[in-house]
Amino acid sequence: MGQHPAIPRKDDDLTPNDHIQAIANTAGFHFGTIEQGGTSLYPSLAQRVTHPEVLRIVLSIGPTEAMHFQTWSDKAGNAPPLTDPNDPTLVFPDLNSPPFGGEEFQTNLIMPEPTIFLSRKLPACSIVRPTATKGAAMGALKFLTAMGLFIGQSPAFFELMTDLAEDADEARRGRG
Numbered sequence: 001m002g003q004h005p006a007i008p009r010k011d012d013d014l015t016p017n018d019h020i021q022a023i024a025n026t027a028g029f030h031f032g033t034i035e036q037g038g039t040s041l042y043p044s045l046a047q048r049v050t051h052p053e054v055l056r057i058v059l060s061i062g063p064t065e066a067m068h069f070q071t072w073s074d075k076a077g078n079a080p081p082l083t084d085p086n087d088p089t090l091v092f093p094d095l096n097s098p099p100f101g102g103e104e105f106q107t108n109l110i111m112p113e114p115t116i117f118l119s120r121k122l123p124a125c126s127i128v129r130p131t132a133t134k135g136a137a138m139g140a141l142k143f144l145t146a147m148g149l150f151i152g153q154s155p156a157f158f159e160l161m162t163d164l165a166e167d168a169d170e171a172r173r174g175r176g
């Protein structure tokens, strides 16, 4: 809960052990969340692409995000339980013990789970989700902004990013 550093900001951050481990744990969960977004973003935007080379780029990068997501999901599951001695509001619980634990939380279950796709009439299948394409780029920008990735960036940065996201969301297949 709250805002916590995911990189060491000064030499003092390197000790004590549980403090630097808390920073590493934060980074582990942060990365997983970013890759989760990326895993959805590429298939979402691929549906807007017309030029074959752009489609190749999107299709070649997108699956690597899924690899990153799965790896970081696994790593996050190994985050040592601890309380940051420098900031007791930062607590990492033991994810394999109650109220966590059990099959729902088993931290090495990192394969996609079957879910509803396209129609409830069809059997559940394992997919990347969400992959709806409407507003996907602006949604990604809002998500990354809300998670604090861009804290400290200038108004000009946000203006540029918003313009880029709007352009991406206005793209339509087949306009050449």
Ligand SMILES: [Fe+2]
Pocket (backbone or CB within 6 Å): 035, 038, 064, 065, 068
């Ligand atoms: Fe990635």
